[in-house]
Amino acid sequence: MLKQLIFLATVLIALGVFAYSVRNILLNISFLKKAYPLNRWGERFARLLKVGFGQTKILRFPLIGFLHALVFWGFLAILFGSFEMLIDGLFGLEKFLKILGPLHHFFMISGDIFAAIILILIIVFLFRRIALNIKRFSGIEMTHKAHTDANFALTLILLLMVSLLGMNMGYSALNPSEAHLYPVSKVLSYLIVNQNESFLHIFEQINWWAHILLIFFFANYLPYSKHFHVFMSLPNVFLSKLEPLTQMSNMERVTQEVKLMLDPSAPIPEESNDLIERFGMKDIEDGTWKHYTDSLTCTQCGRCTSVCPANLTGKLLSPRKMMIDFRRRMNEKSPHLRKNKQYDDQKSLLDDYITREELWACTTCNACAQECPVNIDHPSMILEMRRYLFMEESAAPSALNTMSTNIENNGAPWQYPPSDRLKWADNLYINE
Amino acid sequence: MQQRLIEVPVFSNLAAEGKTAEYLFWVGSSGSYDDRAKKITRDFVKILEKAKVNYAVLGEEETDSGDSARRAGNEFLFQMQAMQNIETFNAYNIKKIITCDPHDYNTIKNEYPDFGGEYELWHHTEFILKLIEDKKLIVDHSTFANQRITYHDPCYLGRGNQIYEAPRKVIEKTGCQLVEMKRNRSRALCCGAGGAQMFKEPEKGDMEVFELRTKDALELNPNIIITACPFCMTMLTDGVKLFEKEDAIKVFDIAEIIAKANAL
Ligand code: SF4
Ligand code: SF4
Numbered sequence: 001m002l003k004q005l006i007f008l009a010t011v012l013i014a015l016g017v018f019a020y021s022v023r024n025i026l027l028n029i030s031f032l033k034k035a036y037p038l039n040r041w042g043e044r045f046a047r048l049l050k051v052g053f054g055q056t057k058i059l060r061f062p063l064i065g066f067l068h069a070l071v072f073w074g075f076l077a078i079l080f081g082s083f084e085m086l087i088d089g090l091f092g093l094e095k096f097l098k099i100l101g102p103l104h105h106f107f108m109i110s111g112d113i114f115a116a117i118i119l120i121l122i123i124v125f126l127f128r129r130i131a132l133n134i135k136r137f138s139g140i141e142m143t144h145k146a147h148t149d150a151n152f153a154l155t156l157i158l159l160l161m162v163s164l165l166g167m168n169m170g171y172s173a174l175n176p177s178e179a180h181l182y183p184v185s186k187v188l189s190y191l192i193v194n195q196n197e198s199f200l201h202i203f204e205q206i207n208w209w210a211h212i213l214l215i216f217f218f219a220n221y222l223p224y225s226k227h228f229h230v231f232m233s234l235p236n237v238f239l240s241k242l243e244p245l246t247q248m249s250n251m252e253r254v255t256q257e258v259k260l261m262l263d264p265s266a267p268i269p270e271e272s273n274d275l276i277e278r279f280g281m282k283d284i285e286d287g288t289w290k291h292y293t294d295s296l297t298c299t300q301c302g303r304c305t306s307v308c309p310a311n312l313t314g315k316l317l318s319p320r321k322m323m324i325d326f327r328r329r330m331n332e333k334s335p336h337l338r339k340n341k342q343y344d345d346q347k348s349l350l351d352d353y354i355t356r357e358e359l360w361a362c363t364t365c366n367a368c369a370q371e372c373p374v375n376i377d378h379p380s381m382i383l384e385m386r387r388y389l390f391m392e393e394s395a396a397p398s399a400l401n402t403m404s405t406n407i408e409n410n411g412a413p414w415q416y417p418p419s420d421r422l423k424w425a426d427n428l429y430i431n432e
Numbered sequence: 433m434q435q436r437l438i439e440v441p442v443f444s445n446l447a448a449e450g451k452t453a454e455y456l457f458w459v460g461s462s463g464s465y466d467d468r469a470k471k472i473t474r475d476f477v478k479i480l481e482k483a484k485v486n487y488a489v490l491g492e493e494e495t496d497s498g499d500s501a502r503r504a505g506n507e508f509l510f511q512m513q514a515m516q517n518i519e520t521f522n523a524y525n526i527k528k529i530i531t532c533d534p535h536d537y538n539t540i541k542n543e544y545p546d547f548g549g550e551y552e553l554w555h556h557t558e559f560i561l562k563l564i565e566d567k568k569l570i571v572d573h574s575t576f577a578n579q580r581i582t583y584h585d586p587c588y589l590g591r592g593n594q595i596y597e598a599p600r601k602v603i604e605k606t607g608c609q610l611v612e613m614k615r616n617r618s619r620a621l622c623c624g625a626g627g628a629q630m631f632k633e634p635e636k637g638d639m640e641v642f643e644l645r646t647k648d649a650l651e652l653n654p655n656i657i658i659t660a661c662p663f664c665m666t667m668l669t670d671g672v673k674l675f676e677k678e679d680a681i682k683v684f685d686i687a688e689i690i691a692k693a694n695a696l
Contacts, residue, residue: 262515312621317635365626399633408509422492
């Protein structure tokens with residue numbers, strides 16, 4: 001009974017802290033702009049199955065992608081056992097989901113095997129990060145703190161797997177008739193099988209508690225870590241834009257104004273009482289919820305930056321940095337914004353985090369968005385900031401102003417008269 | 433074989449005679465004014481003529497699609513251009529549009545619908561393939577039979593609109609040897625011109641994007657580099673010049689090799 005009460009208390013604390021983190025995220029979303037409408041649910045589910053559960057995009061880097069996909073699928077298998085532990089802990093039961101029969105067997109066996117696989121892979125990943133000098137993990141945005149966060153999260157997962165295997169070892173030693181459900185732990189349990197029963201009990205319980213407490217701690221660490229993708233990746237993929245990558249979002253407000261300009265008799269839209277929004281994005285609150293969820297989902301894996309033509313040719317632009325900067329700025333400003341919507345600290349995402357030079361280097365080639373395993377849309381953020389620069393500050397590179405003026409005056413980006421538009425067709429012969 | 437002067441049909445003239453055309457050939461600003469791109473436009477028209485396609489152009493009524501303006505951040509100008517073009521399309525009751533420019537293809541196909549303009553879009557690589565498959569065009573096998581050719585995927589055609597195979601199928605019809613760069617299809621490296629880069633100086637860096645992309649192609653020792661976008665054409669041509677390979681390696685558009693294969 002005491003165990004149950006202590007367990008209940010820890011669950012409540014864990015849930016409470018988690019709810020607080022989620023509340024802050026939802027509040028932050030509430031002062032962001034709308035993105036595209038959410039519809040076409042069938043296609044979204046199909047995408048969730050393919051890119052989310054099928055891990056198709058991470059597999060674009062075949063070897064390391066497959067290793068990571070194993071960790072993902074392993075987590076799914078292990079999740080079943082965690083859920084069972086939660087029920088067991090709350091109601092003082094042991095292996096309650098046994099009532100599911102073969103399904104339970106399946107998850108116990110696969111969870112145990114995956115725990116061992118993940119354990120080994122995490123050691124490989126840590127080794128890659130710490131000992132090998134992998135270009136993808138470097139860059140100006142990859143601060144010391146970012147590396148520490150990554151290594152800390154990996155270490156937590158390592159401990160999660162160790163405690164899971166420890167728990168299974170204890171259980172197999174205590175229940176030899178079920179030991180076949182824990183194929184790896186069964187073998188490992190030969191190390192402790194000769195100990196007396198009370199030792200085995202304590203061994204199992206210590207690991208049980210360590211495992212569940214680590215889960216609670218990990219879950220609450222995630223919202224403040226780049227490892228938040230553990231929670232965010234599936235929803236972010238599910239909610240990602242279904243339109244072609246190169247399709248830019250439309251600005252309704254501009255449409256209304258342009259229609260009025262072209263046809264003064266068009267109905268004048270009702271003035272809204274909201275503050276007149278800025279064109280484009282200068283700071284985080286000009287962004288959409290998707291910009292924010294993108295930034296929360298980013299794992300800092302650097303796949304985007306590793307294929308960016310601007311970055312590959314030595315320009316400042318790094319699409320990964322866009323995501324990291326947005327999140328950092330959100331963390332800096334949102335606690336104040338949540339209290340006071342007008343809060344202004346004389347800083348902004350543009351210039352204080354992301355420079356103009358970065359923004360103008362983008363070719364909108366969408367290699368970054370194509371490569372991102374969790375369907376983050378970097379060009380959308382870049383283009384929103386260009387919209388701000390062009391329309392609010394008239395601060396585009398002068399060559400682009402010239403291009404614009406030419407289009408306005410002659411309908412072409414160069415200084416040629418419209419009357420020359422058909423010149424190409426002069427003296428055109430075909431051999432017949 | 434004899435030469436015939438092509439009189440390119442223009443919608444306004446057709447309308448004056450009470451006629452119209454099935455397809456609009458959208459030439460685009462590059463195709464109309466850029467000297468290199470104009471050659472592509474001319475060759476593509478020859479293909480349309482050869483296959484007896486019922487097409488016309490807008491001529492002076494065409495105005496920039498607004499793609500580059502939008503990507504530079506000038507949403508007002510883009511929308512003005514879009515609405516103006518849609519009005520013209522609708523005035524001639526245009527439903528089907530062919531273009532050689534992947535940027536305009538993308539904008540008209542995906543972005544004009546926000547202003548009520550919905551059209552059936554054909555990139556010329558898709559259209560040429562259709563002509564071949566419908567047996568309206570037969571490609572001669574001999575001209576390029578011994579050529580080593582590589583194809584550069586334009587970002588707005590490939591990643592943007594998932595057109596990867598049509599251009600390759602067309603190229604293979606010439607009987608050439610098609611070799612792939614290490615970064616191809618959805619992994620293709622940009623030529624460096626998209627997103628309005630075409631019209632400005634690049635930011636500071638170690639090298640130009642087109643230099644890196646041209647290197648990808650040169651690794652294969654091709655005789656010909658093919659692309660399907662007027663911007664890519666400019667960039668890759670510059671790249672080949674930069675490496676002083678312009679005598680050994682030619683850069684062509686798909687329309688050009690098909691026109692050449694058939695000696696149009
Ligand atoms: S779209 Fe821009 S940021 Fe993304 S890969 Fe291309 S150049 Fe880099
Ligand atoms: S944006 Fe996507 S690809 Fe880039 S670092 Fe983040 S998760 Fe990786």
